[in-house]
Amino acid sequence: MEGKVAIVTGGAQGIGRAIAEGLAALGARIVIVDLNGAEAAAASFPGGLGITADVGDEQAVAALAEQVADECGSIDILVNNAGLYASLEMRPFEQIPLEEWRRVMDVNVASMFLMCRAVVPIMRAGGGGRIVNISSGTPFRGVPFLLHYVTSKGAIVAFTRALAKEVGNDKVLVNCVAPGFTLSAGVEAHPEVVEKLRDVSVSARTLQRDQTPNDVVGAVAFLVGDGSDFITGQTIVIDGGQTFH
DSSP states (O other): OTTOEEEEETTTSHHHHHHHHHHHHTTOEEEEEESSSHHHHHTTSTTOEEEEOOTTOHHHHHHHHHHHHHHHSOOOEEEEOOOOOTTSOOOOGGGSOHHHHHHHHIIIIIHHHHHHHHHHHHHHHTTOEEEEEEOOSHHHHTOSSOHHHHHHHHHHHHHHHHHHHHHGGGTEEEEEEEEOSBOOHHHHTOHHHHHHHHHHHHHTSSSOSOBOTHHHHHHHHHHHSGGGTTOOSOEEEESSSSSOO
């Protein structure tokens, strides 16, 4: 991936940070976009660029795409990782406030729409690109008490398929990975979530161990690399065999 420019949203920690490290190790120039810690995280990568921005804000997204294109010369890879999860309270769907529902959809789905809308024209002008959207294994299992989160992650799968059809002729490949319950920094900051979901997730897996952010990196690297030139619109579930998709 030498010479490739890769944007990773939500890349300052957790799964996003692990993906950024994996792509950097393969030679990509990394751009970290996050609400907090973007500049500090980017400083650990050669030629890294950190941008503090809300990817749910239309103007901020347009500005950051222009900035990356100007400073880095191209945008070859976009990993849409930013999202809400661990901070959400598990509760019956009747108790989810509409405001919270809308916020989850904005952060988890609309942000991907805005990022792709800003980045695809740059990829198109450069002869193509790769987009990987981070979903979740929850839509395939019908996990209860997080209806807004599960719905948003299911929407990402549909978004991936439809966008792949639209931009395939432009040599922009769009795929998705769907991790299981992952012990990322954001999750571990909420011990109540770990207590509720860790053991039940591990026991349901074919490979019965904790999932870490590094478990997601290989699939993303494959989907943005030369070995996946004829793959688009697909979703890979990465959960140790809890779900067969």
